Amino acid sequence: MAVADVAKQLEKRSSLRATDSNGQPDGEPAVLRERLRMMLLIRRFEERVYQEYIKPGQKIGGFCHLYSGQEAIAVGTSALFDKTRDYIITGYRCHGASLALGMDPRAAIAELFGKATGCSKGKGGSMHLFDAEAHNMGGHGIVGGQLPLGVGLAFAQNYKKTGGVTFTFMGDGAINQGTHNESLNLASLYKLPCIFVVENNGVAMGTQVDRSSAEKDLAERGCGYAMPHWNVDGNDIDTVIREFSKAVDRARHGDGPSYIVANTYRFRGHSMSDPMNYRKTQEGKWRPEVEEARKRDPIVLYQTRLLDQGNSTQEQVEAMEAEVNQLVDEAVRQADADPFPDLEDRFNDILAEKYPLQK
């Protein structure tokens, strides 16, 4: 089936839960405001993590990859997420997805601090936030390493016929890894309910996308696998919800995977150690793209829309901001006071069985 035909089919069939036929957000105002709140929470959390990271004392060690600017994708996905049967798996820029799936900010920040109360008991760190109950399958450090895992999760959903789907996130750098080719091929060959989402923030570490991908239109990197592949404005949460739901419906109907490139922007550097020189001119000033990006800040976009449509008031927004600020501050304060893991705990959680093993 030609890709164009598939696209037509999707258009007809999609449930279009996010917007009504006029492209207006569809749903209870409270639900919509909740999405804004979650984006605010993620933004506030990441900015606070940034502050903690650069403080002397190294409370957050190792790598730390911030999601600021990409919130619409994680929160949009969570709006479609069925936590009884769906899965999310992503790379190391995982704070946003984890919070969006309901992780307690305290458990998240405690993990960054390496405390015993961290979601991974301090053994994973920033790149490895997991929440089995929420079907948050991590948090993975090796670029592209999570793609086959996502395919495996989808395989299990197909095998057990749960109707669940797996959102397999990656960055624009991962599409150049070998696992990208293998995973897309397998998912399509086996017709698995695997939704590949490329969070294209324009730059892989310090390398602009157009210097790392011969094919400039990243959606075309999903070509050749007999699956629909298209670009989406990743900064507009309603667009995200609308477009992703097409993939979700396709997957739940047993028609196989999709490949969506959600174009977005990352406000912070790749990680904490990135001075973002690639965004500066020769004279050291920010390039125009940075200003452009700020204008398309997903939070600003959505907030403006909600206010315009009357689904929220300014007071409500400010109240939400205050609330999430307090929530994050409190989380940090608690995590700060939390203990480090027992030294002996380093020997735990390696194997599930005891040996010698007779079964």
Place this chain on the structure above:
Amino acid sequence: MPQMEFREALRSAMTEEMERDPNVFLMGEEVAEYNGAYKVSKGMLERFGPQRVVDTPISESGFSGLGVGAAMAGLRPIIEFMSWSFTLVCMDQIVNNAANIRYMSGGQFKFPVTFRGGNGIAHQLGATHSHRMESIYSRIPGLIVVAPSTPADAKGLLKTSIRCDDPVIFLESEKMLSDVGEVPDGDFTVPLGVANVEREGADVTIVSYGRPLQRVVRSAVNALVNDHGIDAELIDVRTLRPLDVDTILNSIKKTNRCVIIDEDWGYCGMGSGILFRLQKPAFDFLDAPIEYVHSDEIPVPFSHPLEEAMMPSVDRIVSAVKEVCYR
């Protein structure tokens, strides 16, 4: 007691476990329609259908990671590699995902996936297809590494490996698949983490496993006993990680000398790891240093006589044993 081929024993194990637990499935190159590259999975597609016996493209990273992901979501995959040499391209999935995620998540997931396939030097397959991967995986915390040397152990260990909730590296050899041996009837399992004293003796402790044991060590032990009057005790390690140090140590306390034999490269090879675990607790009981007979440290050559010369021979083993016996 029924006699069966090593490959049948493997098939029997997989079949029984797939009947027993609907979450078990087999995946790999040529496992379904081709009936298995080495006919291990012959007939299984017919019996279980394409949902549960799944052919893959040549995508080791893809399907090994798929196995890990499926395990994470509650299935119990058996992932067959046509050769363990091919896992060099997918080590990330095995070492960083299968072995580590449980730890990195603070114990939130378990990975009941069994990876199996032919390991080591077969016959003139050349330097890229003859890797002995046991030492590479045995050093990874989070993995279980198993190497049977008889059809009975093949069946018993594979069944336990499939039931085991941890990721298992199951090392076979193409060259053992046609071996015939007695395999007990019924739901026969062999525990993981227990070595087998295959032959009791008083003069020297011989330690080996898997294909090397099957290929040359048994012959060497016969030569030692019958031609050289050396009463060798032969220990088949069976599980390389975790290693059953106690069984080997108790033997050394009796014989006071030990020779380890495998086909790996010596430096940082599998035998080095076993030696490391033994040397300190065995020190006061040793009348000679622990000997390690291994393959020459060269890439595996193609020409048959060269390949043969590279590996331990009966003569080399007898020599080493005599040395530790001061004969």
Place this chain on the structure above:
Amino acid sequence: MPTEVTMPQMSDTMTEGSIVKWRKKEGEKVAAGDVLAEIETDKAVMESESFESGTVAAILVPEGEKAKVGAVIAVIASAKENPAEVKKNYATAGASSKSAPARTRQAAGSTSKPARDRESGVATLEAASSGEIHERADIGHGATRSAPTAVPAVHHGDGNGHGRIFATPLARRIAAEKGIDLRQLRGSGPNGRIVQRDVEQVESTPTPSAERITPAAPFAAPSESQVIPLTKMRAAIATALQRSKQQIPHFYETIDIDVEELSALRARLNEQLKDQNVKLSLADFIAKAVCTALLRHPAVNSTFDGTNITRHPSVNLGIAVAVPDGLIVPVLKNADRMGLRELRERGGGVIERARSGKQKQDEVLGGTFTISSLGGYGIREFSAIINPPQVAILAVGAAEKRPVVKNNQILARTMMTVTLSADHRVVDGATAAEFLRTLKSLLEEPGMMLV
């Protein structure tokens, strides 16, 4: 604070010691447990360990010189201090002879690492006699280089010429258990390595383990008289024994003991212990019986300082051990609490260490009774000299077949003669006789030791 290292008390009778060799030099780092120096006492040369880690800041007693027990012989600077500064302080203050406040530590007694037999006062004699010259100007043994040797055996354990004995861990263990001196053996393994079979081939002697049987060295008669100054050890022995004989009124009692049953018991027990690698000797049974008898006759298990008699609740058994230039009496503490196996194992270890000059500090002090045996030489009967402050000593002769009268018949029985020397100031004839009677009954009916 810097640590002052003082001259340790390494034997009952030691009042001063001399520094044979500094193993660590000024400025060298030292870790707790490292050997600091070799110190010659009145009995032997022992290794002295450091308790502290740091840098050797000052050495106050050079090699070859003496210092009184308790005198400061070196100073160790801690990690935070400047060794040069510390040294300066001590240069001006001079070595103090009294203990400094908080951090003076007696240098520890010698290490018990069995593997290093090469450096001890005993070995230097051995080396001298084998022709190797050691650069030790201080020992005072200079003239002994040309002297005919006293007792060293024909076979030297360092037959590999490396000055070290190569032996497998297993061989060492068996040797220690059997009381075999590795220096007596030639190894059949590579590099002259002594291996299991070399040790197993040596029969462990059935006589008390106190003495080693050494074949007499071929004695090259000197063509002219030689003057041999006393070694430290010889001088110390001379002084102690003279004092003992002069001051203690010795009396002697002798008794014959039928050890036929005991020998059979020994054989039976050893059969059972075979696969545990334990081989009991007659000496172990004698030691056990002596300890049992001493607990029943505590007057004999006492020490006397001239004024007070001290009765001891347990037996610290001294075992007289011949060494090439004299005698050492290592002590087995609380021997009364040990069974035969432990007496064998610990006794063997203590004796081995004494022979190689490696005895630990607590192995030479605190004895309450001593056993001396010349049974290995075939001596039928002899009397020994008491080691003060002990009040008695037992001399054990050879176990041999003799014709004896039993039930009015003449029979050949394995008999052994022992002689108790006792201090008549504090032990009476009857007391001594009762002790010997008990000892005889325990050895002739060993089951009575369980009663």
